[in-house]
Amino acid sequence: MRIRHLIPLAAVAFLLLQSAPAQASQALPPGQKHDRYVRWFYPSQTAYGPFEDGAGNTSSKPAxxxxxxxxxxxxxxxxxxxxxxxPxxxxxxxxxxxxxxxxxxxVGxxxxxxxxxxxxxxGGHDYLYYDGHDGYDYGLTYEPVAAAAPGTxxxxxxxxxxxxxxxxxxxxxxxxxxxxLTxxxxxxxxDVAKGQYVRRGQVIGISGMTGTATGPHLHFGVYYVHRSQTPVDPYGWSGSSPDPWPWDLGDLWLTGSPRYADVALPAVTVTATQDASDPNSIDVSWSSPGGGTHFQVDVVMQDGRMKPWLGGVGAGSAVFKGRADESYWFWASVTTDLGWTDAGGSTSVQTPRLNHGQAV
Structure with a gap:
């Protein structure tokens, strides 16, 4: 059994009450029901704070x-x-x-x-977690997980x-x-299969709490391919004394500090306006950043029902033929070629009331 697969505890170090010291929860034995992961306070696990936000500074040069x-x-x-x-x-x-x-x-x-x-x-609450851990746990709650580098x-x-x-x-x-390997x-x-090539920043799955875990999170690790029990710290070693772990390869972040992949994330914009030549028609347009975008555009009727209108289309525009004295709005969802998704809606458009004797 490979060591790195042994119980990466996720949700350690959480505060049960705001006034109490930071608490940690041990992994439950397999087969027991897990509680939802909730924490009020997070002891810093990095030198620059509790969050990894793409701006932290390790003060190290990349290897x-x-x-x-x-x-x-x-x-x-x-x-x-x-x-x-x-580890x-x-x-x-x-x-x-x-x-x-x-x-x-x-000591502590x-x-x-x-x-x-x-x-x-x-007597402090500045806990570091945890003894023997061979990677990093990030508090992702059922969120997209991205490939940290291109590979197979x-x-x-x-x-x-x-x-x-x-x-x-x-x-x-x-x-x-x-x-x-990562x-x-x-x-x-x-969302991927064995043998598939993936790009940097591509969505490969959704985080969760399968396996032995106290709550939703991502266990991320770097390991030698041909020494599958040997982990590597992507943050390297910057201590003043020699690294106690002899297998590290230095700081493996591209810039020396952890940064997000340089990919365009989707952000859907939908507009809907009454057509100038036909008051019962609505001009609808939709767009989003990101490469290879595929949209699904739905129309929401006055009674709240959502109906598919256009599917598998790129950014663009179209005319929706409505009925008199009805309100409509439009919802567009998008998936990029890297698997990132977003959705957004338009404002509501009211078609005019049909006057007595007026042709439809």
Whole structure:
């Protein structure tokens, strides 16, 4: 069994009450029902705060082989980090962050409700999570997961097809042709297949809480292809002392700090106006940024019913033939060639009342 598949705890370190110290929840045994992931306070797992928002600064230069961008879009909490001492899912009472900061069970003490997370300062709530973790957990709640670099899908399935509440659940691995793979665990949906080539920033699935997880999140990891039990920290090592983990390759983020993929995300705009030549007709247009966009345009009737109007079309415009004394508005949804989606609606348009004796 590969070490990286052993219980990547997701939702560690959450505060049950705003006035109480940060709490963590242990993973439930397989087969038990999970509670929804809720936290009020997040101890910082990186040197620059609790969020990974595409603007954090690691103060490191990228390694010569740097190739990664963040596996999601938009700000997200980092709930667990890579333990350089050591990422083998064992417990030795130490958690070592990429910048050399260390938390121990002896000095800072364990989180009272999660014994594998330790405070950096005695009596503090500045917990680092968690002992033996071999990747990063990001607080994605049923959201799109993106390929962190181009490559070929080498695995896309339940990690254990016979147990959907075991290990990392629905999992994707991508081989990037440089001796490394990226790993995406606990998904609720998989959108790619083994052998498929994927582009940077392409949606490969939806995050979730399959496998052993305390709540919805993404477990993201980097591993050697031919040493499948050997993880690599994409943040590298910038501590003043030698890296306790000998297999790291330096900072693998393209710019040295985690950034979003440079892809255009969709943002649908829909307009609807009364046609100048025919008061019962409505001129409708729709558009969105993003490459290879495919739209579905629906019309919403006065009684609230939504009916398909146009499907599989690109950005454009068309004339809708309505009826007198009716109101209409239009809803357009789009999917880009990288799998990102968005939707939006127009304002309502009222056609004029038919006067007595007036031809329709």
């Amino acid at each position: 010569s082989g740097a190739f990664l961008t963040l596996p999601f879009m938009g700000p997200h909490i980092v709930t667990s980090l890579f333990d350089h001492c050591f 083998d899912y064992g417990t030795n009472g130490r958690v070592c962050r990429y910048d050399g900061v260390e938390a121990t069970s002896q 003490g364990p989180d009272p409700s999660f014994s594998e997370g330790y405070a950096q300062t005695p 899908v080498m695995y896309a399935n339940w990690l254990d097809p016979n147990c959907h509440e075991c290990l990392s659940g629905m999992t994707i691995e991508i081989n990037h042709g440089n001796g490394l 790993f995406y665990g606990h998904l609720s949906r998989i």
